[in-house]
Amino acid sequence: MGNLARADTHNPEEREGEMNRTLAIVKPDAVGSGKAGKILAHLEKAGFTIKAMKMTRLTQLQAGRFYEVHRERPFFDSLLAFMTSGPCLPVVLEAEGAIPRLRETIGATDPVEAAPGTIRALYAENKERNAIHGSDSDENAAREIAFFFSDQEVLELSG
Numbered sequence: 001m002g003n004l005a006r007a008d009t010h011n012p013e014e015r016e017g018e019m020n021r022t023l024a025i026v027k028p029d030a031v032g033s034g035k036a037g038k039i040l041a042h043l044e045k046a047g048f049t050i051k052a053m054k055m056t057r058l059t060q061l062q063a064g065r066f067y068e069v070h071r072e073r074p075f076f077d078s079l080l081a082f083m084t085s086g087p088c089l090p091v092v093l094e095a096e097g098a099i100p101r102l103r104e105t106i107g108a109t110d111p112v113e114a115a116p117g118t119i120r121a122l123y124a125e126n127k128e129r130n131a132i133h134g135s136d137s138d139e140n141a142a143r144e145i146a147f148f149f150s151d152q153e154v155l156e157l158s159g
Ligand code: RTP
Pocket: 070, 075, 079, 108, 109, 127, 128, 129, 130, 132, 133, 134, 135, 136
């Protein structure tokens, strides 16, 4: 659908595809084991531009709100314990087709199932301690960016 719509336009920039933004979080396992720099380099090599970033340590309340959708899942309490166990790095990333591109770059949730060369295949310890988060839809990307960053923060930093 997107490609058909773009074929009708005479604007070369639009034909190139739409630039958009998504949210990654370098998770506490990766920050704690000194893999954050390699993961950020991997993201840049994969074509993402870092538009905003911060280091923070989530509270139980924040982690619970962020992963609200998983509240009824058996791994929820363990996920919250993990995500609050140390600092993490929320990062706003920009690229063409940023949301699917990030999901492809990070790989499947469980590193055993993640495609070779993906961030989780390279750096995740296991299905829970899996190095990085990536937004899974346009709607969630907008929600998750706003969860960590004010409009002003993103705009002031990225121009
Ligand atoms: P994320 O939201 O962090 O990008 O991960 P995802 O979409 O690949 O996976 P999701 O199903 O949304 O799960 C969120 C996070 O919960 C932990 N998890 N543990 N022990 C388990 O079976 C299990 N399943 C999920 C992982 O940290 C996962 O990334």
